[in-house]
Amino acid sequence: MKDLAAKGAMKKSMETVLPGDPLEPTAEIKTSWEKVYQNMKIEFGEAVFRSWLKHLTLQAYYPQSGTLEVSAPTRFMREWVEKHYAEQVLKMCTGLNEDIKELKIVVVPTNVVKFDTDAGVDGSNGSVAAKPKAAADIQAVIEELSSPLDKRFTFESFVVGKPNALAHAAARRVVESPSIPFNPLFLYGGVGLGKTHLMQAIASAISEREPEKKILYLSAEKFMYHFVRSLRRDEMMAFKEQLRSVDVMMIDDIQFIGGKETTQEEFFHTFNALVDQNKQIIISADKSPSDLTGLEERLRSRLSWGLVADIHPTTYDLRLGILQSKREQLEIDVPESVLEFLALKITSSIRELEGALNRIAAHAEVSGQPVMLETTQEVLQDLLRAHDRRITIDEIQRKVAEHYNLRIQDMHSVRRSRNVARPRQIAMYLSKQLTPRSLPEIGRKFGGRDHTTVMHAVRKIEELMGDDAQIAQDVDIIRRALTG
């Protein structure tokens, strides 16, 4: 205990001044504290000790009031210890040494020790002189836990269309509502449809409106990473407490928590604790709660208690809208025909759509040529081809059967009645149009039919589409359903 007097004097100006002068603890007091320190491990258990108590350091003793002053490294830690363990610790002290009548916990910050750093304290010689090291201040910890937000992911840059209207409205409600409108908000949808964008838009909007709010935005993977690390470092208590101190908890791609039982367990408890404290929770996933496999039943059902909003696959209109907005943002010169072409062809995800636009913009810049439809097709050749491959005959059969209210078996059956045969022909036609499969391959997929049957079907439907508006419309609807 070097410089104790100096430290004590310094502290006096920051903390309440206690009666009498602080003295360097006598050898007797020191020994008592050391014993208490060791006993705390037994009394509270190793885990609690490591998370909260091992950082306590003896600072001073005020003989006049019998006050033992120990320090915690952060305010958060001090409050926690005070609330949960101080009474017991004092009893232990008094039991060993009657002169100790009061316990005072002060904050003596150490040089910034991040939650992240590996500066472990072994605590074994846990004693008066042990240098306190610990988790950083809670706000910093949450900031550090949180994944960084992408500045581009705002409400302003989010194009609203039919497929995402519900999710968008729900997200706005969460931001604007003075109280918690639903808990949790569960957003789900396929890859690249805007879940992360929407989540981060919520986070940015909340922190703009209410900067004091502690927002934790984490991918499920990162959540697991921190979880496992805390477990390994015996910092579980601190980790839990950190999670539970946030105002808004957002976990992106929760499907990745599936299968890891302990993490799920912890997540579940955190979830409940936060809901109990009326804190907002926002979750995203690639599937609805009921379809999330690998999740414990009670967690799954808990997730659907609030509002479940899905983001549907994009429509042509939304894709075009996004491309137009993106063109404006990027300030690039791209003709409408190119945007329409992209919106028509690239239907899988918005991420791919953006990628395609970026690519042709880059190409135009490098080549010095204006963007045109022909060059676009060339530049995106591989992408477009890969894309066309994606639709399978199975999918087509399913969609067609769905559209006409048939069973999928009807696609393979030999039944020839018109109400089955015509849809089957449409499915064959679409298979030819939308997949790279050959006529014999298609025939095989339709109950082992001959390639001439397929060819006939293709011609028939082409012909009918010219004459029969109903058929033309049906084919168009199914095609759209398949391509986006």
Ligand code: ADP
């Ligand atoms: P997800 O998380 O669902 O996989 P992202 O949120 O990462 O998808 O979105 C993929 C890309 O598409 C991002 O660059 C995002 O900005 C963009 N995006 C998605 N939806 C929209 C939208 N409605 N308006 C504008 N951009 C969008």
Ligand code: MG
């Ligand atoms: Mg995402």
